[in-house]
Amino acid sequence: MTTTQIRQSSSPPRVWWRYAVWAARLLPAAAIATLLPSAVAFLSGDPGAAAVLAKQANDALGATAVFTLAGTLAVGPVGTVTGWRWQLILGRDLGLWTFCLAMLDLFIAAVTAPAAWLDGIAGTAFLAAGAAATLVMVPLAVTSNRLSMHLLGRFWKILHKMVYLVLGLVVVHLLLLIGPGALGPLVVLFGPSLALRVPAVRRAVLRGRKARNVPAC
Helix, strand or coil: CCCHHHHHCCCCCCCCHHHHHHHHHHCCCCHHHHHHHHHHHHHHCCHHHHHHHHEEEEEHHHHHHHHHHHHHHHHHCCCCCCCCCCCCCHHHHHHHHHHHHHHHHHHHHHCCCCCHHHHHHHHHHHHHHHHHHHHHHHHHHHHHHHHHHHHHHHHHHHHCCCCHHHHHHHHHHHHHHHHHHHHHHHHHHHHHHHHHCCCCHHHHHHHHHCCCCCCCC
């Protein structure tokens, strides 16, 4: 669905919706920009630059990828609650950002690994879970276009349900990395979106929204 189609099929809540969409599209790039000084130092061969770049990439790219994944999963439920459709284009865009950020994080981990590159991406259980989540996203990113939707038909939706596998691997990755303390923020980030995707909950919300829109007699 293009931005023009969304504009025609829905009344956005404010005229600033275009700016909100573009801000959400471009904001993840800030995470990459923060790495530029460390990347230049690493390429210049500065001592210790590899460790600094690896840590900054894990912090900036990893955290931003979690937020963009949460945004991807929230786009549909926001429409369920509000009836808006102008934000739907962000589902694909934020999903692609999630993949790009995760893949860049994986690449940096591999090239800055002090030993073999494989140790940088799968040397521990939490690294392996993160790498697996990134690899699962590959077919989702490749098929995030109209041509793939046309060619795959109803199997496209089945394929893209793998996003839940991605989320599960991300949860495992963060729990192994941070510990049980990561569970609370993860519930806050993903809990409402997942709850609103349960068919019974979604139907109840839609009925409630329809009832509120019915004028009193």
